[in-house]
Amino acid sequence: MRDVVIIGTGQTPVGELWEKSLRHLAHDAIMPALADAGVERPDALYVGNMLSGQLVGQEHLGALIADFVGLRGIEAMKVEAACGSGAAALRVGLMAVASGMHDVVLVCGVEKMTDTLGDFTTSALATAADQEYEVSQGVSFVALNALLMRRYMYEYKVPKEDFAAFTINAHRNGANNPYAMFRSPITQKAYAQASMIADPINLMDSSPVCDGAACVVLASADLFRSRAKARILASAVATDSLAVHDRRNPLVLDAVAESSHRAYVQAQITPADIHFFEVHDAFSIMAALSLEAAGFAPCGAGVRLASEGEIAIGGRLPIATMGGLKARGHPVGATGIYQVVEAVQQLTGNAGANQVQGCSIGMTQNIGGSGATVITHILGAI
Amino acid sequence: MRDVVIIGTGQTPVGELWEKSLRHLAHDAIMPALADAGVERPDALYVGNMLSGQLVGQEHLGALIADFVGLRGIEAMKVEAACGSGAAALRVGLMAVASGMHDVVLVCGVEKMTDTLGDFTTSALATAADQEYEVSQGVSFVALNALLMRRYMYEYKVPKEDFAAFTINAHRNGANNPYAMFRSPITQKAYAQASMIADPINLMDSSPVCDGAACVVLASADLFRSRAKARILASAVATDSLAVHDRRNPLVLDAVAESSHRAYVQAQITPADIHFFEVHDAFSIMAALSLEAAGFAPCGAGVRLASEGEIAIGGRLPIATMGGLKARGHPVGATGIYQVVEAVQQLTGNAGANQVQGCSIGMTQNIGGSGATVITHILGAI
Numbered sequence: 001m002r003d004v005v006i007i008g009t010g011q012t013p014v015g016e017l018w019e020k021s022l023r024h025l026a027h028d029a030i031m032p033a034l035a036d037a038g039v040e041r042p043d044a045l046y047v048g049n050m051l052s053g054q055l056v057g058q059e060h061l062g063a064l065i066a067d068f069v070g071l072r073g074i075e076a077m078k079v080e081a082a083c084g085s086g087a088a089a090l091r092v093g094l095m096a097v098a099s100g101m102h103d104v105v106l107v108c109g110v111e112k113m114t115d116t117l118g119d120f121t122t123s124a125l126a127t128a129a130d131q132e133y134e135v136s137q138g139v140s141f142v143a144l145n146a147l148l149m150r151r152y153m154y155e156y157k158v159p160k161e162d163f164a165a166f167t168i169n170a171h172r173n174g175a176n177n178p179y180a181m182f183r184s185p186i187t188q189k190a191y192a193q194a195s196m197i198a199d200p201i202n203l204m205d206s207s208p209v210c211d212g213a214a215c216v217v218l219a220s221a222d223l224f225r226s227r228a229k230a231r232i233l234a235s236a237v238a239t240d241s242l243a244v245h246d247r248r249n250p251l252v253l254d255a256v257a258e259s260s261h262r263a264y265v266q267a268q269i270t271p272a273d274i275h276f277f278e279v280h281d282a283f284s285i286m287a288a289l290s291l292e293a294a295g296f297a298p299c300g301a302g303v304r305l306a307s308e309g310e311i312a313i314g315g316r317l318p319i320a321t322m323g324g325l326k327a328r329g330h331p332v333g334a335t336g337i338y339q340v341v342e343a344v345q346q347l348t349g350n351a352g353a354n355q356v357q358g359c360s361i362g363m364t365q366n367i368g369g370s371g372a373t374v375i376t377h378i379l380g381a382i
Numbered sequence: 383m384r385d386v387v388i389i390g391t392g393q394t395p396v397g398e399l400w401e402k403s404l405r406h407l408a409h410d411a412i413m414p415a416l417a418d419a420g421v422e423r424p425d426a427l428y429v430g431n432m433l434s435g436q437l438v439g440q441e442h443l444g445a446l447i448a449d450f451v452g453l454r455g456i457e458a459m460k461v462e463a464a465c466g467s468g469a470a471a472l473r474v475g476l477m478a479v480a481s482g483m484h485d486v487v488l489v490c491g492v493e494k495m496t497d498t499l500g501d502f503t504t505s506a507l508a509t510a511a512d513q514e515y516e517v518s519q520g521v522s523f524v525a526l527n528a529l530l531m532r533r534y535m536y537e538y539k540v541p542k543e544d545f546a547a548f549t550i551n552a553h554r555n556g557a558n559n560p561y562a563m564f565r566s567p568i569t570q571k572a573y574a575q576a577s578m579i580a581d582p583i584n585l586m587d588s589s590p591v592c593d594g595a596a597c598v599v600l601a602s603a604d605l606f607r608s609r610a611k612a613r614i615l616a617s618a619v620a621t622d623s624l625a626v627h628d629r630r631n632p633l634v635l636d637a638v639a640e641s642s643h644r645a646y647v648q649a650q651i652t653p654a655d656i657h658f659f660e661v662h663d664a665f666s667i668m669a670a671l672s673l674e675a676a677g678f679a680p681c682g683a684g685v686r687l688a689s690e691g692e693i694a695i696g697g698r699l700p701i702a703t704m705g706g707l708k709a710r711g712h713p714v715g716a717t718g719i720y721q722v723v724e725a726v727q728q729l730t731g732n733a734g735a736n737q738v739q740g741c742s743i744g745m746t747q748n749i750g751g752s753g754a755t756v757i758t759h760i761l762g763a764i
Binding site: 001021023044050051053054056057058059060061062063064066067072073074075076077078079080081082088091092095096098099100101123124126127128129130131132135235236237238239240241242246254255258368369372373 | 426454514
């Protein structure tokens with residue numbers, strides 16, 4: 001199996017980008033990534049996307065985007081794993097290069113969630129949950145996370161206001177990221193006063209509906225050593241039941257534990273060796289549960305890690321270092337690639353005011369559904 | 383790069399399977415494939431599917447199906463390339479094993495097109511075409527193929543009745559396939575009397591809307607040599623513009639030519655070495671154009687290959703040997719896997735009355751859109 005490195009990255013600002021269609025978003029992430037990599041014609045394009053069929057009336061994004069960015073003819077396809085689609089596409093790109101089938105490939109995550117065909121983004125997102133066992137009962141994706149958060153608060157006696165630490169951290173970091181959707185720091189008071197969406201989840205516990213695209217160029221380490229910006233040390237996928245009620249313990253994300261464990265084994269490290277963690281904080285409860293299942297905190301202590309400041313840039317385990325899903329934004333199929341682009345910024349010392357000093361190993365984790373697909377990558381500095 | 387073999391196959395009958403939900407269809411293809419392979423717990427599952435988000439209200443099929451078939455925890459994701467989704471998933475499975483990341487993986491193509499959420503299968507299928515440049519003008523997928531067929535008849539002076547040979551061949555072969563949707567031979571007269579759908583395409587030129595699932599188990603050749611049923615000699619993807627009007631020449635499928643060429647080079651063979659060809663005959667015009675671009679007939683002579691009987695089981699190049707998309711059926715995301723399952727039947731001498739005598743090399747070609755994504759596999763007997 002060949003070693004794989006990242007040789008270029010690109011991203012669009014995240015937001016309500018009504019003037020950009022889906023293919024334009026992808027273009028705006030791919031062109032800077034190719035320029036950054038110094039590559040004109042990669043061998044293949046793997047697109048991470050979840051919702052284009054439902055929201056844009058467009059499937060077949062692989063060939064569509066390849067053609068639109070001037071790469072007509074190359075291998076192209078789309079990979080989907082709900083909100084984990086970006087990292088799933090990254091994994092396919094990794095396999096293409098690691099196998100020797102291709103030497104240099106593009107991986108682009110893209111999602112267009114605003115200005116869409118109909119006003120049904122919430123029901124489209126619910127297709128990440130189990131249609132027959134959950135959604136048919138009227139539950140939305142936010143409601144499922146609300147059930148988890150309520151149970152967490154009850155089980156571990158954690159007051160709701162303690163979750164604010166995740167949001168405050170994300171917005172503090174997002175404020176310094178020019179690509180972030182929300183660039184204003186928030187206070188404990190603002191969190192307490194935020195509108196309730198699905199009790200106990202309020203607006204400040206939730207990542208936004210938004211548009212965006214991000215791209216990385218992967219290449220064989222042997223062939224592109226001089227252009228390498230980061231190494232991929234591990235890549236692992238694990239799954240769980242879509243239906244939350246069917247889990248062993250809804251407060252323990254088994255797929256996070258398994259995916260993280262496989263990644264640690266591949267990279268031959270332990271959680272203590274991770275210098276920063278791009279966590280899938282689609283909701284603040286997901287951040288807490290991920291920290292616990294990935295081995296950074298005991299069960300019930302994930303929120304405390306945040307409230308004690310350990311997740312800040314100077315803390316023991318910085319998370320959401322460029323704003324995370326909450327403040328940078330969560331264009332679902334693109335999120336997994338944004339995480340990797342930001343990890344490369346950190347590992348190359350290009351994270352500006354949010355730089356994690358002396359970091360050489362970072363972890364990204366992209367989740368589909370309420371923990372049903374979990375894809376972990378560990379990246380190392382050159 | 384490791385050699386990869388197919389060690390098990392499974393398929394459901396194709397039809398209007400109203401009593402089966404999408405996950406049940408997948409189950410009914412996966413379980414026999416695992417039993418056939420003698421494997422209990424594969425390392426990963428790659429699902430080929432195009433329409434589940436739009437028609438079933440369910441994305442995230444990877445984890446959903448893995449869990450439903452008793453494989454909770456394994457790596458799983460969905461791959462999409464419109465009607466070429468099945469072969470796209472196969473290619474990802476191939477990369478997973480060839481790279482050494484996994485030793486044995488499942489690839490399942492599944493589509494549920496009947497008994498769906500709304501009565502909009504035609505518009506869902508049109509998401510394989512270019513939404514902004516084609517579909518917004520009111521064109522459907524059938525209409526695009528009708529334009530191609532009309533142009534072909536004009537350009538090459540081929541009468542419409544000559545296309546009947548494709549349908550007659552497909553139905554003759556489907557009659558002997560217990561998994562085929564249509565098992566009744568048809569006559570030239572029945573073709574001539576069929577209802578017009580989009581002039582000049584009539585009902586007998588078109589593959590049906592239907593449900594089905596098919597599955598193959600891929601494994602490392604070195605580790606599973608004794609169970610191998612067929613070898614994968616080549617795998618290649620090429621793309622073109624989605625929009626038919628944007629092609630160099632609408633009657634020359636460049637992506638078919640390029641994908642086939644790459645596959646021939648990988649397998650170190652020429653078209654003359656192919657013993658049978660599972661062609662993507664979603665419409666009879668697609669069969670004709672594919673035969674030409676893949677190198678089996680000069681431009682304008684694809685229909686003659688059919689009308690002269692060369693595509694029949696005993697002919698020079700048998701195609702659609704188990705009924706093809708027209709008679710076996712075309713559950714879009716599953717079709718690419720059905721083609722491979724049928725190729726394995728041929729290569730292992732298990733094709734019954736449709737056996738191509740003495741065959742040892744077969745080609746399958748799965749197409750997304752009107753030739754925008756073309757995925758070719760060449761399989762060899764053990």
